[in-house]
Amino acid sequence: MIFRITPPALVLIVTADILLGDAPLPFPHPVVLIGRIIEFLEHCLYPEQREEKRELATGTVLVFIVCLLTFVLSWAVIKAAYLIWPFSGFLVAAFLGYTCLASTGLARAAIKVLAALEKEGLEEARKSLAMIVGRDTAGLDREEILKAVVETVAENISDAVVAPLFYLLLGGVPLAMVYKAVNTMDSMLGYRSDRYEFFGRAAARLDDLANYLPARLSGLLIIAAGWLLGYDPVRGWRIMKKYHHVHHSPNSGYPEAAMAGILGMELGGPSSYFGRKVDKGFIGEPLAPLHGGQVREAVKVLYLCTVLMTFLGVWVVW
Structure with missing residues (x-):
């Protein structure tokens, strides 16, 4: 199960994510640990003398080290658990796979924003x-908040559900953990700011590459989920084909x-970062006009995409 996921394990991982969400853990979340490693390596590798080639090189070294460490440590932890007792290895692998997903965590966060908007006002x-x-939220009006959610x-249907499952199916838990590391590096370093314009470029480009297929698959799954909910799939396909390139x-x-x-x-429009x-x-x-019901429908689409991707995964690995 280290490098090849089984149908029962896949179903267990997804079910745990849907039912538990980001449940409190008695120890740091693996993605939090990855973030700490990134912060430590940034502190060690960021060049004191600012120069484009040097920042590009050290940023690339950071990406390589984080990916290698994540892969090796994930493999080692699962392997050690298997050597102690095969079933414990299964549970450790399933747990790490579960930490790669965030469908319910994302759904809860979206509904929390909507509830605050409807009951507590704009500021909350x-x-x-x-x-x-990642955008600046101060000054956003009701419609801008709804669009942002x-x-x-x-x-995140792509980043938090489809892509992790894609890499889980492709290379087991270690590869899924590497994807989460790549995604975390992009969220921490992949900004076009003065500090990260060059140092974070390798992280941003690798994230683009890693998400190339999952993002396109996510678009198709969203259209399929919309069809199951009674929406027009032809319109979904037409809009995706016409507007996907508008995004930066x-x-x-x-x-x-x-x-x-x-x-x-209508999504998008001017933002501040x-x-x-x-x-x-x-x-x-x-x-x-924009309304809160669209957020609730988006959450339904999220869950349906999770289920559809799971069915697809079971069919692939059966």
Whole structure:
């Protein structure tokens, strides 16, 4: 099960994620540990003398070390557990696989923002939103908050569900853990800021590469989930095909455009990141004014995509 996932293990991992979400652990979450390793290596490797080639080189070294460490440590922990008792190895592998997913954690976070918006007002909604997005949330109005939540759900259908399961199926738990490391490096270093313009480039490019297939698969799954919920799959396909390139990311445009298409809403538009305005294009063609129900529908799509990807995975590995 280290490098090849079995159908029972896959079902167990996904079921645990859906039922437990980000349950409190008596020890640091593996992704938190990966984040600490990244912070430590950044402190050690970031060049004192700022120079483009040096920053590119040291950033690439950091990415290589983090990926290698994540793979080796994941393999070693599972292997050690197997040597003690095969069933304990199964449980450790299943646990690590579970930590790679975040369907219920994402759903709860989205509903929390919506609940704050409906019951506590804009300020509390902005605070809740800031916990799950990278953009600046101060000053966002109701419609901008709703759009941001749906965008985040759509993008993370790929990052937090489809991509981890894709790599779990491709190379077992160690490869899925490496994907989470790549995704974490991108979230920590992959910014176009003065500090990370060159140092974080390798992390950003590797994340783009790792998400190339999962993002496109996510778009198709979103359209399929929308069809099961009674939405127009033809419209979803048309909007995804027409607008996916509008997004600044080569990957995120696929799930976001697919979500915009099936829900009949417009996503994107100008945003602010770390105080810098980013003029993002608009994705989709609105059929009705934005409303909270669209967030709830996006969460339904998220769960359906999780189930569909699981069925697909069981079919592949059976």
